Amino acid sequence: MALLEICCYGLDAALTAQQAGADRLELCSAPAEGGLTxxxxxxxAVRQQLAIPVHPIVRPRGGDFCYTAAEFDTMMGDIAFIRDLGFPGVVVGVLDEDGQIDMPRMAKIMSCANGMAVTFHRAFDMCRDPFYALEQLTDSGVARILTSGQQASAAQGVALLRELNARSRAPIIMAGAGVRPENVRLFCEAGLQEVHSSAGHRVNSPMRYRKTGVSMSSGPGDDEYSRYCVSAQTVAALKKALKG
Structure with missing residues (x-):
């Protein structure tokens, strides 16, 4: 049965995903940005309260994955902090100006990670050549690549996912982006050993008083009286579907 990783934005979501049967968690903040450190x-708190493996993301900002020297220094400090807390893995990705893996920086990341399993995240989907990127990441020693097959969703990218998986003995190819109970078997049939899902839904705020005309968000139409949470029912449904 394929391993199920759930993307969690905060402690409550992580506890929900663990209780519902997730095998491993990616821990992030800032869902509107696609996940930040x-x-x-x-x-x-997560390190103290979770029993299953948790891999935090290290991403200092939204946008592209070509970082300034100051941003990369921040990333290295965050990786060291996560390592020293005892997390078993970390999720990261760095590209150069030409859309290739930034190998000098990946070498520094791997050295700093010092035994942690490193997942290269969906920065892979922004690479110029996925097969060359696979070769680069194989050489760097990462444990896995989280990818949608360079498409908007993993279901759309399943052909590339299948080919990457066939070419790679290591790292593991993990499907992510739009993975849901109704399509998760597609990735098992493509031969993938790991899948990644947010298993998310929005939950209404408990606040009765709601101030109108004032927003903390820059996104037009964003609802600040709801939040993105892990659905225990969706996690359980994913596990059931993976069992076939």
Whole structure:
């Protein structure tokens, strides 16, 4: 049966995913940005309260994956902090200006990770040549690649996922983006050993008083009186579908 990784934005979501049967978690903040580095407080609380493996993401900002020297220094500090807390893995990705893996920086990341399993995240889907990127990441020693097959969703990218998986003995190719109970068997049939899902839904705020005309968000139409959470029912349904 394929391993199920759930993307969690915070402690409550992580506890829900663990209880519902997730095998491993990716821990992030900032769902609207596609996942940024969690805070120190969240990292400590998750490390203390979770029993299953948790791999925090290290991503200092949204946008592209070509970082300034200052941003990369921040990333290295975050990786060291996560390592010293005792997490078994970390999720990261760095590209150069030409859309290739930034190998000098990946070498520094691998050295800093010092025994942690490194997942290269969906920065892979922004690479110029996925097969060359696979060769680069194989050489770097990462444990897995999280990818949608360079498409908007993993279901659309399943042909490339299948080919990457066939070519790669290591790293593991893990399907992510739009993985749901109704399509998860597609990735098993493509030969993939791991899948990644947010298993998410929105939950209404408990606030009765709701201030109108004022927003903390820059996105037009964003609803600040709901939040993105892990659905225990969706995690359980994914596990059931994976069992066939």
């Amino acid at each position: 969690p805070s120190a407080g969240v990292l400590r």
